[in-house]
Amino acid sequence: MCLAFVIAIDLLVSKHTKLALIQFIILYIAQVSAGYKPLFTATTIFFAVLVCSSISILIRDARERLEKMQREAERSKEIAAELIQQLRRDIADSLHDDLAADLTRMLIISRSIRLPHGDDRDRILDLQDRTQQALAHLRLLIHNLAVSQGPPKEEPTLQEIIESSASTLAQRKIVLDADLDGIERIPALHRSELGRLLVAFIRENTLNALKYNSPHDLVSLFVEQEQDTLFISFSSPWHDQKVPEEMHGGYGLWALQDRFENAGGSLSSNRIGASWTVLASLPWNEIATPTTNARSLMSPPDGAAYA
Known part of the structure; x- marks a missing residue:
């Protein structure tokens, strides 16, 4: 008897209503054939249908909520990944448009200056070397950040x-x-x-x-x-x-x-x-x-x- 109710609940949860009704009809016929009174059996089956239907609705609602929560969790992960990627793009744009551009100008201007003699010459050459190294490191950072492009920043x-x-x-x-x-x-x-x-x-x-x-x-x-x-x-x-x-x-x-x-x-x-x-x-x-x-x-x- 309990196994029949469990099967009926599973069919109702799966929205196989016709099969569940057939299951209850077969159960009714089996009970009557076993010698139970038809009226008592019909009443019992009727309440069993109500209970099984209520349980199936609760289970189905819980399952749908769980699936919805899983979808929302996946969407939240996607949104978080998009926001992180957008932040990386914005940082890459900012570095390229501002810092890399300024360092490039500094390097170009310093190389166009006629080198003096003495300590000033060494300082200018050191400035060029340091600027060149900083620019190379910055270009690598921009390359690592810039997977694709996002919206531009304020100009x-x-x-x-x-x-x-x-x-x-x-x-x-x-x-x-x-x-x-x-x-x-x-x-x-x-x-x-x-x-x-x-x-x-x-x-x-x-x-x-x-x-x-x-x-x-x-x-x-x-x-x-x-x-x-x-x-x-x-x-x-x-x-x-x-x-x-x-x-x-x-x-x-x-x-x-x-x-x-x-x-x-x-x-x-x-x-x-x-x-x-x-x-x-x-x-x-x-x-x-x-x-x-x-x-x-x-x-x-x-x-x-x-x-």
């Missing part, structure tokens, strides 16, 4: 980044010609996703120009808005020269391309004739275009660099 305004880039390039007598199609006048553009990506594009290509270009080179930044797309390009003269290994980690353009694609845009870099060109595009949906369409920074006279 300076477009006007500030253009002025900073022009000033930095001018230290090596490289001229920046920038035409942003007037979009740098849009308030709070640099706080938007599109503005942050544009700032990151300018900073990355400025740093590459510092590493690969020669004095008196002219590098061009061009931005144009057409309907719902923003087109961006950065061109510089091509020089077939080797750059010290510690000054390039291969992370910059690769990470930038991933960020552009995640935002629905594209980015590619190619050698076109005697120029190295980086082309990019971004969707232009959320921010209104300015009423005026003028050059953001006019080309300086006589090849002078922007200040």
Whole structure:
């Protein structure tokens, strides 16, 4: 009898209701055939059905709750892993965009200084060596952190980044010609996703120009808005020269391309004739275009660099 009830409960938990009813009918027939009164047997079976149904509902509810808790636990693990990975990406971006860029500039500038004689010469050489070692260690750390790219961090305004880039390039007598199609006048553009990506594009290509270009080179930044797309390009003269290994980690353009694609845009870099060109595009949906369409920074006279 007890075994029959256990089987019936298991069938009800598994939602095999018809089989459970057949089980109770067979049990009723067996009890009547054994000499039990039909009315008493029917009443007993009826209460047994109620008890078994209640127990099966409780077991089924407990099982569903347990499965839900397991799913939530798995989802929590996935979310925690995503947050950890996002943190790693953000740290890699911050290190690359700020610390690695500053160390690279320091190394480039220190190598362009004419070495004096005496103790100052030794100190400058020691500074170069230490900067080179720190940059190599930092590149390795960025490489280990940057499995893939995440959302970019807060950046300076477009006007500030253009002025900073022009000033930095001018230290090596490289001229920046920038035409942003007037979009740098849009308030709070640099706080938007599109503005942050544009700032990151300018900073990355400025740093590459510092590493690969020669004095008196002219590098061009061009931005144009057409309907719902923003087109961006950065061109510089091509020089077939080797750059010290510690000054390039291969992370910059690769990470930038991933960020552009995640935002629905594209980015590619190619050698076109005697120029190295980086082309990019971004969707232009959320921010209104300015009423005026003028050059953001006019080309300086006589090849002078922007200040």
